[in-house]
Amino acid sequence: MQNILAIWQREIKSYFVSPIAYVVLTVFLFLSGFFFFSYLNQVIQATMMQAQFGQGSQPIDVPGIIFKSLLQTTSVVLLFIVPMLTMGLFAEEKKRGTIELLLTTPVGHFQAIAGKYLASLTFLLILILTNVITILPLFLHGQPDWQPMLSGYLGMFLYGMTLLAIGLFISTLTENQIVAVMATFGVSLALFVIESFSASATGVAKSVIDYLSVMSHLEDFIKGVIDTSHIIYYVTFAFVGLFLAYRSLESMRWKN
Amino acid sequence: MIEVEHLSKVFNGRKAVDDVSFYVGKGEVLGFLGPNGAGKTTTMRILTCYMPSTEGTARIAGYDVFEESLEVRKRIGYLPENPPIYPEMTVDSYLNFVAKIKGTPAGQRMAQVDKVVEECSLGDVRRRIVGRLSKGYKQRVGLAQALLKDPEVLILDEPTIGLDPKQIHEVRTLIKGLASTRTVILSTHILPEVSMTCNRVVIINKGKVVAMDTPEGLAAQMKGAERIALIVDGPSEAIREKIHAIEGVISIQATDEKEGRPTSFAVECQLDTDLRPVLASTIVSQGWGLLEMRGVSMSLEDVFINLTTQEPTEADSSRR
Ligand SMILES: Nc1ncnc2c1ncn2[C@@H]1O[C@H](COP(=O)(O)OP(=O)(O)O)[C@@H](O)[C@H]1O
Numbered sequence: 001m002q003n004i005l006a007i008w009q010r011e012i013k014s015y016f017v018s019p020i021a022y023v024v025l026t027v028f029l030f031l032s033g034f035f036f037f038s039y040l041n042q043v044i045q046a047t048m049m050q051a052q053f054g055q056g057s058q059p060i061d062v063p064g065i066i067f068k069s070l071l072q073t074t075s076v077v078l079l080f081i082v083p084m085l086t087m088g089l090f091a092e093e094k095k096r097g098t099i100e101l102l103l104t105t106p107v108g109h110f111q112a113i114a115g116k117y118l119a120s121l122t123f124l125l126i127l128i129l130t131n132v133i134t135i136l137p138l139f140l141h142g143q144p145d146w147q148p149m150l151s152g153y154l155g156m157f158l159y160g161m162t163l164l165a166i167g168l169f170i171s172t173l174t175e176n177q178i179v180a181v182m183a184t185f186g187v188s189l190a191l192f193v194i195e196s197f198s199a200s201a202t203g204v205a206k207s208v209i210d211y212l213s214v215m216s217h218l219e220d221f222i223k224g225v226i227d228t229s230h231i232i233y234y235v236t237f238a239f240v241g242l243f244l245a246y247r248s249l250e251s252m253r254w255k256n
Numbered sequence: 257m258i259e260v261e262h263l264s265k266v267f268n269g270r271k272a273v274d275d276v277s278f279y280v281g282k283g284e285v286l287g288f289l290g291p292n293g294a295g296k297t298t299t300m301r302i303l304t305c306y307m308p309s310t311e312g313t314a315r316i317a318g319y320d321v322f323e324e325s326l327e328v329r330k331r332i333g334y335l336p337e338n339p340p341i342y343p344e345m346t347v348d349s350y351l352n353f354v355a356k357i358k359g360t361p362a363g364q365r366m367a368q369v370d371k372v373v374e375e376c377s378l379g380d381v382r383r384r385i386v387g388r389l390s391k392g393y394k395q396r397v398g399l400a401q402a403l404l405k406d407p408e409v410l411i412l413d414e415p416t417i418g419l420d421p422k423q424i425h426e427v428r429t430l431i432k433g434l435a436s437t438r439t440v441i442l443s444t445h446i447l448p449e450v451s452m453t454c455n456r457v458v459i460i461n462k463g464k465v466v467a468m469d470t471p472e473g474l475a476a477q478m479k480g481a482e483r484i485a486l487i488v489d490g491p492s493e494a495i496r497e498k499i500h501a502i503e504g505v506i507s508i509q510a511t512d513e514k515e516g517r518p519t520s521f522a523v524e525c526q527l528d529t530d531l532r533p534v535l536a537s538t539i540v541s542q543g544w545g546l547l548e549m550r551g552v553s554m555s556l557e558d559v560f561i562n563l564t565t566q567e568p569t570e571a572d573s574s575r576r
């Protein structure tokens with residue numbers, strides 16, 4: 001436990017001494033704010049149109065719409081940000097040779113992975129919190145339904161958790177951070193866009209595609225539905241990523 | 257304390273370490289000497305459980321490095337070839353981190369860090385960022401890290417590389433001081449290092465052990481020959497032939513040869529025959545100019561060069 005904590009702490013500190021943390025936070029906060037206002041603007045215009053043409057029979061759930069759009073956008077933004085959080089986890093240790101220190105002390109492979117993964121999850125939580133701050137104005141002038149928001153953020157965390165595990169695994173495979181970033185982005189993007197093939201596929205292929213797509217599992221959460229099958233999907237995926245990372249570290253000690 | 261038996265490591269079909277065996281007793285300092293690419297780092301990485309061997313076994317304090325890796329890792333301090341530093345950390349926080357992952361209890365951590373800082377003379381830079389320190393200081397930070405938690409066995413890969421002469425002296429003194437209570441294996445490609453710090457030397461070349469002895473023993477082993485340096489003005493081919501024909505001469509090699517200029521030779525002769533008068537008269541009688549003649553006694557340096565520049569087949573046969 002001491003080992004996991006030590007590695008977690010070092011990793012968090014290293015995020016915040018390098019410019020990565022600040023660049024990522026700034027960009028994330030800027031994009032969240034930007035999209036928040038642009039969606040707000042769109043909804044206001046739609047409401048005004050509705051009022052003008054006298055179709056005001058059905059009230060529009062303004063905060064709900066803004067929140068859903070914002071979360072969908074955030075899921076895309078995370079595709080770009082997660083690879084930057086995971087690229088260094090192992091690749092940089094390999095590059096600097098500190099992996100030689102880590103693997104020749106009593107630190108276990110599991111502990112090394114756990115400490116680093118927890119650090120990246122911590123950063124993800126910080127990102128999600130900044131996103132929460134962005135939507136706080138919605139509570140100023142109304143009583144938005146907070147339950148879908150809670151489930152939306154839970155989904156977002158699970159979704160990020162999966163991407164982080166994939167990125168962590170890829171980071172164990174190379175000592176080049178650029179390669180790690182590109183490969184993680186590529187794999188995440190593939191899991192993200194695979195959904196678009198769903199419409200043209202049929203039968204088993206369709207259900208496989210629907211199951212693999214990271215996005216399709218997020219939609220229910222954003223609608224306010226917490227479905228255990230989606231939780232299982234994300235947790236399984238994250239577990240597979242971490243397990244592969246574990247095997248990848250182990251393989252360095254295998255006899256060929 | 258360290259037992260290595262028939263260790264081999266193959267990288268992509270090439271043997272980097274080839275059937276290496278040696279033993280280091282408790283409290284001994286073993287010098288692992290060899291030119292670059294000899295397989296020193298690879299051997300040390302196997303000993304520290306960083307990579308597995310292809311064949312053979314290694315045991316540290318009775319534990320197999322492959323089967324009982326955790327027990328081994330608890331007992332060693334390792335300084336890799338490149339100091340494993342996190343450049344963004346301060347010396348203090350780095351050493352604290354290493355103390356933590358080595359499992360030092362929180363209560364003893366401060367004292368442990370203070371101790372290695374003292375031992376490696378890092379007091380002045382404790383609060384500095386490791387990445388901005390000079391190469392020498394980085395090396396000492398790496399050494400300090402290896403000393404944390406007082407390991408029984410120290411494995412140091414080229415501990416004095418990149419240091420200035422004063423620092424080299426300090427580190428050697430430090431290693432000597434450590435040796436009384438610990439078992440140390442250190443690699444180097446610099447000769448004087450082993451004669452100064454080690455009880456025993458293993459010379460390794462192209463993955464194979466070519467010699468194993470005390471530094472004095474090795475020097476004595478090679479004392480089967482005397483060497484004379486010559487500078488002669490004349491046709492070098494003819495000079496070589498003529499001198500080689502003299503009785504008592506084992507070999508003659510041109511050490512510096514340029515067209516139209518006097519050639520330098522190194523002549524190896526049998527012990528206790530002073531060939532200098534014969535050499536001089538032979539050269540003069542041929543009408544060549546004898547510009548210089550000097551007796552050179554063989555040093556550990558020569559032993560090393562001799563052992564590591566021989567053809568592999570010769571090294572093989574001398575070992576068997
Ligand atoms: N990870 C590796 N993959 C492939 N070849 C390697 C690897 N590490 C070392 N080698 C090769 O093994 C040989 C011995 O290298 P090394 O142990 O680093 O020598 P030394 O430390 O004595 O200079 C070299 O020829 C080197 O190229």
Ligand SMILES: [Mg+2]
Nearest residue numbers: 293296297337
């Ligand atoms: Mg080396």
